[in-house]
Amino acid sequence: MKIGFYICAFLVFYTMIGYPLLLKILHKLLSHKKIKIDHSYQPMVSIIVPAHNEENVIEKKIVNLLNISYPKDKYEIIISSDNSTDKTNNIVKSYQVQHKDIIKLYNVESRKGKTNAQDEAVDIAQGEILVFTDANSIFDKQALTELIKTFSDKSIGYVAGKLSYLNSTENKTSESEASYWNIDLSLRLMESDLSSITAGNGSIYAIRKGDYIKIDPIFSHDSIFPPKFVNLGKRAVFNKDAIAFEKAGETDRDEFIRKVRMARKNIAINFIDIQKYNMKRNKLFSLFYISHRTFRNNLYLFHILLLLFNALIVLQGSPLIYLIFLIMQILFFALAAIGKNSSNKYIKLIFYYTMTLVAQAVAAFKEITGKSKAFWEKAGSTR
Incomplete structure (x- = not known):
């Protein structure tokens, strides 16, 4: 019982505090991998935008992509409409009337989700490099140039850009998400410098068309592609200068639904491409993946078991320290329960962290019961 308690306590502490500290130390001590950049490298690019009923944002998206800093004859925009109604x-x-050489509309006949819409668009793409982005993401003018130049280094297989939230200070929900995200971005930057990133983000990323792999549509590229490319002997990197902007969810409900969706196949992901755990082969990347993804994706389970083991130890009449720790856990989750409407930043962060744990648990239940879906309804407050 006590062994289980200490293991779970360690896993929670290591995932949230120990790993970021370890990564900072490694980042200072170890040499950084260089990316060989050829600024003259400007291949043909296909920008793929999956969209389902995005009438509120698609025009702004198109105008944005038409005005990025990249030669007009070197890129195409493919809107892959997932049976929009x-x-x-x-x-x-x-x-298309004025930009028929640049803009393509591909209509998916029956709605099958984002990943399938991307797959079908890739089949008609003419570009050497495929850039994927969401309908509600707005590119910085230099974003495409920054993404593409990274591929002049042949060792690079996947490039993720930087997502920046436009409304990070407008309310406590978006502020909490932005706080979490900024910490995560700092981890990705260090992982990229030392080896490869462990996940991307759907707002802005790119791969070579020749490297594209079709995956089960229930999964997303964000979580599958980086470890898959590492297993193929290539790097997955983060380019902080390739920037896309989005609105974070402004309601707790929207953020909760989004987190459940993002965690919808967390259990299965543990067992896909298991070579990603091979430290002899992948060295630092395997350490990064286990710490940043495997452990973090299972935090809800560690917390449940920690609370359970702690309660059972206390019931057996163990030393006072275990009772104190149990009370601390209960107080933590009690603060989370009242934190939804709190104006206190730190209590709101406790609520946000706990909401993430609950979302993971709900997603796990849906996955186990076969209720996970390849498509979902977008969060209204992010548009």
Whole structure:
């Protein structure tokens, strides 16, 4: 019982505090991998935008992509409409009139989700490099140039850009998400400098068309591609200068739904491409993946077991220190329970952290019961 308690306590502490500290130490002590950049490298690029009923944002997205800093004859924009039933397709068609050589509309006949929409768009893409982005993400003017130049280094297989939240200070929900995200970005930067990142983000990332792999549509590229490319002997890197902007969810409900969706296949991901755990082969990357993904994706389980082991130890009449620790756990989750409407930043962060744990647990239950889906309804407050 006590062994289980100490293991779970260690896993929670290491995942949230120990690993970031370890990574900072490694980042200072170890040499950083260089990326050989050829600034003249400007291949043909296909920008793929999966969209389902995005009439509120698709025009802004198209205008944004038409005005990025990259030669107009060197990129195409493919809007892969996942059986949209609103005005999305009509808006795209209206821009095709003046930009028929750049803008393509691909209509997926039956809705099968984001990953399938990306797969079908890749089949018609003409670019050497595939850039993927969401309909509600806005590129910085230099974002595409920054993404693409990284591929002049042949050792690079996957490049993720930097997602920046536009509304990070507008309310406590978006502020909490931005705080978490900024910490995660700092970890990704250090992982990228030393080896490879362990996950991407759907707002802005790219791969070579020749390296594209079709995966089960229930999964997302964000979580599958980085370890897959590492297993193939290539690097997955983070380019902090390739920036995309989005709105974070402004309601707790929207953020909770988004987190459940993101964690929808966390259990299965543990067992996909198991070579990612091979430290003899992948060295630092395997350490990063286990610490940043495997442990973090299972935090809800560590917390449940920690609370259970702690309660059972106390019931057996163990030393006072175990009772104190149990009371601390109960107080922590009690603060989370009242933190939803709190104006205190730190209590709100406790609520946000606990909400993430609950979202992981809900996603795990849905996965076990076969209720995970390849498609979902977008969060309204992010548009």
